[in-house]
Amino acid sequence: MLEDAPDAFTITADSERGRPLSWWRERLVATCADPKRVALVAEIGDDAVGSALGVIDTWDRSLSHLYALWVSPQARRRGVAGALVDRVFEWARERGAATVELSVTVGNVAATKLYEGAGFCDTGDREPLRPGSPLKLMKMRAPL
């Protein structure tokens, strides 16, 4: 996903490539054991075609976050991302959150349209995608 959409995520394929598979496994196991996090994989048949991460905020339990949304190019425009977003909403609501926030790169039309359709609005907050990057992240928020 980092190679496919390098401007959509704050981490890069180059920064992550050196990590062994065991590092990713341990991170996933820790995420699955954490009641404030949910890692989702979308499947079509036997193929994993998309991902999303939901997180309840550390300091504010009424706030949740959506990260790492990606759908493989062959599976796009079939409602996979919409289904992942819906599931994160449902999960966060079940945990008492009232709001979900995310950041999307300014100019990422596909993701921005998807988020607007799911009820997210631009908060007006901007920050660089990465230190020194000319690309900006737009913060969006939706009520649950």
Ligand SMILES: CC(C)(COP(=O)(O)OP(=O)(O)OC[C@H]1O[C@@H](n2cnc3c(N)ncnc32)[C@H](O)[C@@H]1OP(=O)(O)O)[C@@H](O)C(=O)NCCC(=O)NCCS
């Ligand atoms: C953005 C992304 C997750 C959308 O995934 P998807 O499974 O194709 O999205 P869906 O099929 O659920 O689309 C839902 C709606 O989003 C909008 N949308 C999705 N892709 C779009 C595109 N290329 N252009 C315009 N609108 C788009 C549409 O409103 C669409 O509804 P419609 O198909 O009825 O018109 C996918 O393109 C992707 O992985 N991009 C690269 C990674 C990325 O940008 N992630 C977001 C990081 S913040």
